[in-house]
Amino acid sequence: MLGKMMHKQLTIGSLIEHAGRFHAGTTVTSVETSGETVHMTWGDIDTNARRLAAALNRLGLEQGARCGTIAWNNRRHLEIYFGVSGGGFVCHTINPRLKAEQLIYIINHAEDQVLFIDTTFVPAVAQLRAQFTEVKHIVVMGPRDADIAAQIDGVLFYDELLAAETGDFDWPDLDENLPSSLCYTSGTTGNPKGVEYTHRTSVLHTLGGNQPDGIGLRARDTVLAVVPMFHVNAWGTPYIAAAVGAKLVLPGPNLDGVSLAKLIDAEKITVALGVPTIWMGLLQGLEETGCTAASLERTIVGGSALPTVMIPTFRDKYGVELVHAWGMTETSPIGTLNQLLQKHSTLDSDAQEKLREGQGRAPYGINLRLVDDAGTILPNDGKTEGNLQICGHWVIDSYFRADDSALTADGWFNTGDVATIDADGYMIIRDRSKDIIKSGGEWISTVELEDIAMSHSDIAQAAAIAAKHPKWDERPVVIAVKRNPSVTEAALLAHYKGKVASWQIPDRVVFVDTLPLGGTGKVLKNKLRESYDEVLLED
Incomplete structure (x- = not known):
């Protein structure tokens, strides 16, 4: 019954x-294509x-x-x-x-x-x-x-x-x-x-993704949706903002750091959402304009790995909390958000900061697991790396107009990411399976190499790729954009010493003016591999 x-x-x-x-009078601010700002x-x-x-x-x-x-x-x-x-x-x-x-x-x-x-x-x-x-x-x-x-x-x-x-x-x-x-x-x-x-999946994503330990939007928030509305429904932000009645600010086409800095101050933004390249640009924009982003409390950062150096910079200089998140088009997209547990409140700030560097834990409605190449389930010990799989209330079953299921035989979606998960469910993306470097039979994480490069004060952006090598099959090469024109290859390579094992230090650094970015702000590593995968064979 x-x-x-x-x-x-x-x-x-x-x-x-x-x-x-229930929120008919709450403002929705729109920066139009013409540059005009409209308040509705x-x-x-x-x-x-x-x-x-x-x-x-x-x-x-x-x-x-x-x-x-x-x-x-x-x-x-x-x-x-x-x-x-x-x-x-x-x-x-x-x-x-x-x-x-x-x-x-x-x-x-x-x-x-x-x-x-x-x-x-x-x-x-x-x-x-x-x-x-x-x-x-x-x-x-x-x-x-x-x-x-x-x-x-x-x-x-x-x-x-x-x-x-x-x-x-x-x-x-x-x-x-x-x-x-x-x-x-x-x-x-x-x-x-x-x-x-x-x-159903979109509404469940709205409710599940906006838990207090999720995106956590409130009616009293002013939300800046920098993540494009053409990308995974802007991470569900329009739906969540409507559900809670938050003031929503839509920034139009100009997403440079200066424009965003001025918009944050003008509209008194409290929460913003976007990819790491946006927030790197915002830091520069804040410096150029002198804006303080005084109203901004936190940003949700996803789309690609967050350079860990940004966390203390935003916190100490502007009082802004950066919340790491992970997801995919196939997961609507929220898969994890990095919020601390009650027991973490007793940790010192350095230990808390270290925890915040990963992609976080799954909200209710999502489950994660690691498997090896044979499909054997791996332990959640925070050390064992495996293929990340996901299932849940807002995860794909099959692709549009596809006859075949997108899932494993037991109903999980293979994300294509290599990750670790600890006993508390905290997940860290170690690499994309197609990006990870296999050197002499050992794995090297491009995510870790990129993070170290971007922790150098003279580097603005960096990407690590696998380059062909006559002896080791593949070796790491870093493609970097300078912040300081005087920085040298030797200086950046020296920056790796003591941060990774000596055999994981990149063989080369190639400096470029810009990195190729896709429409959602991710670095197009396939383009970099096309250009530089034989750079070590040319020596």
Whole structure:
């Protein structure tokens, strides 16, 4: 016999309905593509999202139709998040920094019927339009513009679509297991793969990921979502902010350190979320502007390993706590967050800082394990390295349009990371399995080598790769960007002494002006390997 409690579907529409009903007056700040800053409210976002859902129905879209977005973090993109998914369609966010052939592949593979684009991307879409096989409507996110209308035949304008609706649209009572949004992996090797989230998984991710020991957003917070809205639903930040009614600040296209420093002070940001390269840029921006980031309490840092030198810098100079996190497109993305346990309160600051360097522990709803190459489960002793696998309420089952399961025979997803887990569940990513260096049969972590390089005061950025070697098969090479032009290769190599075993010290340092970054701020190591994997054979 079933229990005697109400059963309500867990849907995206319920999140924005809650924000519109109980936090209607709370501000949502949007830095537009034009550079203008617009202040709206959650009540406005709710009304406009309803208007958008009604407009999509008027366009004749059927339930489950996929609607692509190529856009920055702004208020119209936020309305699309809720209007598309809440209306019973699928919000497909697209990384605008992908190559043209990957954009075409993704849009066609998803069979997007509507494509929402910021004005920035009008020229590119106009050029590629003929190659989109299923797109019926292109909607420019703004008011009518005669120049744009001349570039794309039949283009629609977002503001006109919404103006034709009343805003009294009722969110449909959808099955929570229906798809709500679609994101594709970065596709650094081969074509990107689609991950289709459901309403249920997204709401559970919202609730599970925002525990006090998780992201921990509150109604009294002002949240800066620097992580792109085209990347894994901005780590779920729009959904979490709506669920708790936090003030949300969307920074638009300019994510340089100076712009962010000024925005943090102007909007009195308390919590921010983004990748390590963003926070390295922010440190420089704070120095250049003299901004103090006095309101900022903590940042959530994920996407790639956090340079540990940043933790004391932010804490001691600006009073900001850096919280390390880990996840993947396939995990919605939250897999772990690094928050301390009660017993850690008695540790000294150095010991606590050491704990905070890892990626942390799983929130309720997620489970982790380590296995060897044969699939044997390995101990959680903090020392044994193994292949990291994950399962949980918001983890992928199979890729979009794929017939085969993405899981192991016993139901776990193989992340492709090499990690350790200690007895308390604290996980540390030691490397990506495809990046780890195997030198003479022994493993060397590129993550550790990069962290040491970036702890040198004269180094701005660094990446370690495996280079071919005639005797040892592979040896480490560091590709670095100088902060101080006078720093030498010998000086950086000397910095490794005493920090790793002597045989793990890199063979070479190659200085470059910039490192190649993907659309989400990660270093593209495949590009570095293409350029430098034979650098030791040239000597």
